[in-house]
Amino acid sequence: MGRWVSWLLVIPFAVFAALRLSSWTPTWRWASIVAFTPYVAAASLIPLLVALILQRWPAALAALATTAVFALIVMPRAIPNGNPPAHGMRLRVLASNVSGGQADAVSLVKLVRELHPDVLTIQELTREEAQRLDQAGLRSFLPHSVDRSAPAQGSGIYSRLPLTEQPMIELGGFRQARATINGVEIVSVHPCSPSDVHDTPCWSQGLRALPRAGGPLRVLAGDFNSTLDHPPLRHLLSSGYRDAADVKGQGLRPTWPQRFWNVPPFTLDHVLADHRIAVEDFKVLPLTGTDHHPVFAALRLP
Structure with a gap:
């Protein structure tokens, strides 16, 4: 039972991450749904924690990979970048x-x-x-x-x-x-x-x-x-x-x-x-x- 619970939690987040990485729009509603990416990224920790608690290691590994993808997508926005040389107006x-x-x-x-x-x-x-x-x-x-x-x-x-x-x-x-x-x-x-x-x-x-x-x-x-x-x-x-x-x-x-x-x-x-x-x-x-x-x-x- 715990195995299925873990995978049922992981799969929706993995699908969301895959769609976000692509430029495919499966439905017109996706244009609104994808705006929730930062919130989904934070929530992706939940299936990881559940899989770890239940000791479902394959599901935990998939959840960890999904969370890592979300982190690569979202976290750079909170990290300042450098600037090109600019000395004009x-x-x-x-x-x-x-x-x-x-x-x-x-x-x-x-x-x-x-x-x-x-x-x-x-x-x-x-x-x-x-x-x-x-x-x-x-x-x-x-x-x-x-x-x-x-x-x-x-x-x-x-x-x-x-x-x-x-x-x-x-x-x-x-x-x-x-x-x-x-x-x-x-x-x-x-x-x-x-x-x-x-x-x-x-x-x-x-x-x-x-x-x-x-x-x-x-x-x-x-x-x-x-x-x-x-x-x-x-x-x-x-x-x-x-x-x-x-x-x-x-x-x-x-x-x-x-x-x-x-x-x-x-x-x-x-x-x-x-x-x-x-x-x-x-x-x-x-x-x-x-x-x-x-x-x-x-x-x-x-």
């Missing part, structure tokens, strides 16, 4: 999903005043929220902008420096603003959420539509609706980006939801920088009125 980037214009504009402008970002990317920016930000004094800190606000899924880019607008990425009504600032392309990232079978293709297409690394320097900042365990985001990173949180050993810091909801917290908001760019600092910040934490990265250009 500093670029301070703040990204915030304002939850359909519900975030407190005064609090967001206060963050801008305290952090002194060169660039602010906003997701779910409505026209009303853009007006409230103007009234709260955002333009006194970041006078230049690309406004792609919309009733629900708009976005925007605000900058301390002059910028040049680039063609917007729009899929499923989600508007991802783009601009070039001092030769660096900035994208306010917000693809669809993979919440159901109809939105999952829109989500993957929205991530695939983001510019790959290589050529001009690029920084992608915003709500990716993806963790580092989602294949489309992993493919994007493999083109030559680095996740700022991961570089600073904060890749397991959750960004959504801010308050307890009906799911555990996940890391959905990211700042991705070209691999030639150094990451000097990273922060996850509070903001009232929205379900997402803003994220901040201090970058150094080559």
